[in-house]
Amino acid sequence: MDDRRLETMIGRLLQIGVLLAAATVLAGGILYLIQSPSGQVNYRSFTSGDPHLTSFAGIVLSAAHFQSLGLIQFGLLLLIATPVARVAMAVVGFALERDRLYTVVSLIVLVILAFSLIHAT
Amino acid sequence: MTAWEFTALVWGLSFLAGFLGALTGLGGGVVVVPALTLALGVDMKYAIGASLVSVIATSSGAAAAYVREGFSNIRIGMFLEIATTVGAILGAFLAARVGTHALAIIFGLVLIQAAIQSFRGNKGNDLPVSSDTLANRLRLGSSYPVDGKPQEYGVRNVPAGFGLMFGAGALSGLLGIGSGAVKVIAMDRIMRIPFKVSTTTSNFMIGVTAAASAGIYLSRGFIDPRVAMPVMLGVLAGALLGAKVLVHARVRTLRTVFAVVILALAIEMIVNGLTGKV
Numbered sequence: 577m578d579d580r581r582l583e584t585m586i587g588r589l590l591q592i593g594v595l596l597a598a599a600t601v602l603a604g605g606i607l608y609l610i611q612s613p614s615g616q617v618n619y620r621s622f623t624s625g626d627p628h629l630t631s632f633a634g635i636v637l638s639a640a641h642f643q644s645l646g647l648i649q650f651g652l653l654l655l656i657a658t659p660v661a662r663v664a665m666a667v668v669g670f671a672l673e674r675d676r677l678y679t680v681v682s683l684i685v686l687v688i689l690a691f692s693l694i695h696a697t
Numbered sequence: 698m699t700a701w702e703f704t705a706l707v708w709g710l711s712f713l714a715g716f717l718g719a720l721t722g723l724g725g726g727v728v729v730v731p732a733l734t735l736a737l738g739v740d741m742k743y744a745i746g747a748s749l750v751s752v753i754a755t756s757s758g759a760a761a762a763y764v765r766e767g768f769s770n771i772r773i774g775m776f777l778e779i780a781t782t783v784g785a786i787l788g789a790f791l792a793a794r795v796g797t798h799a800l801a802i803i804f805g806l807v808l809i810q811a812a813i814q815s816f817r818g819n820k821g822n823d824l825p826v827s828s829d830t831l832a833n834r835l836r837l838g839s840s841y842p843v844d845g846k847p848q849e850y851g852v853r854n855v856p857a858g859f860g861l862m863f864g865a866g867a868l869s870g871l872l873g874i875g876s877g878a879v880k881v882i883a884m885d886r887i888m889r890i891p892f893k894v895s896t897t898t899s900n901f902m903i904g905v906t907a908a909a910s911a912g913i914y915l916s917r918g919f920i921d922p923r924v925a926m927p928v929m930l931g932v933l934a935g936a937l938l939g940a941k942v943l944v945h946a947r948v949r950t951l952r953t954v955f956a957v958v959i960l961a962l963a964i965e966m967i968v969n970g971l972t973g974k975v
Binding site: 598620622692694 | 904
């Protein structure tokens with residue numbers, strides 16, 4: 577496998593991930609608007625948010641119950657996962673090319689991303 | 698405002714921001730955040746959370762097209778992402794601590810920088826150089842198509858570029874933007890990488906950089922689904938359309954108009970930050 581083919585595969589993976597994420601967010605959004613009460617909304621002041629929508633487990637659980645906001649957040653999680661998958665694919669690709677230096681470089685990036693995501697959620 | 702009105706308005710603004718961001722190469726984030734905070738009174742933290750999400754969408758969505766053109770350099774991107782991701786984590790932690798007023802002022806200053814760069818019109822350098830010792834050891838040099846023929850290029854000043862990339866990552870994490878402009882400066886001006894390779898590699902890196910701070914944004918509640926949903930869908934649709942018409946557009950005039958708009962938004966952000974209105 578050469579660099580060009582690897583990059584094309586990665587590019588396509590990213591597009592599929594984004595489309596999947598956008599479709600999920602759209603589905604959740606439509607559900608939210610259909611169910612939304614007629615009251616006023618405003619986002620003028622920040623509150624630290626519903627734990628069901630800010631933790632990995634909470635989001636998955638709420639999306640599994642087809643709750644609109646949970647579905648949107650799940651779509652956004654998919655979206656966040658696409659660049660992470662991109663880096664993971666690069667690790668595999670460089671390993672297949674027997675490029676030790678860049679296998680390590682991509683692994684470092686993957687570990688940083690994993691640290692950030694796991695530490696946060 | 699009802700939920701329907703809010704969603705429709707935010708979607709429309711985001712579509713416009715994504716469209717103009719793609720045409721001018723400045724990205725949607727720099728317009729979405731001021732539009733949400735100034736026009737709709739949305740709290741800065743929700744605005745930058747939604748913007749960060751849209752940044753990932755446009756970067757990943759456009760990546761396939763750039764790769765096909767054969768410009769982006771995955772080795773340079775991956776190596777520099779070590780710096781941008783660590784910077785982004787630091788920036789995201791800072792964003793949770795810094796007050797809203799300060800965020801608005803910093804955002805305004807970054808907008809001014811973007812406007813100035815846009816006024817100047819970034820022609821960039823296209824004269825290839827030979828790699829220095831460190832770049833050679835990292836095998837960063839490559840080739841890209843110029844008039845159908847592969848043109849070799851080298852890379853220089855890796856430590857300085859790496860350092861500025863850390864800064865670009867921190868700004869991205871702090872303000873929820875792609876900070877593509879700073880990334881291009883680091884690669885094009887400092888590391889002497891050809892302009893086209895710099896811009897496409899920068900776009901490739903933006904998504905990974907933003908993903909590094911997204912988890913922290915999510916857990917702190919910056920990403921509210923009711924705000925992020927229309928922003929993400931709007932910016933993505935606008936950016937895809939912008940990339941399609943880019944070929945036919947007169948970008949020069951558009952860039953100047955856009956720069957004026959950004960400058961106006963910058964001043965309003967800073968004034969509102971200073972007077973405590975944002």
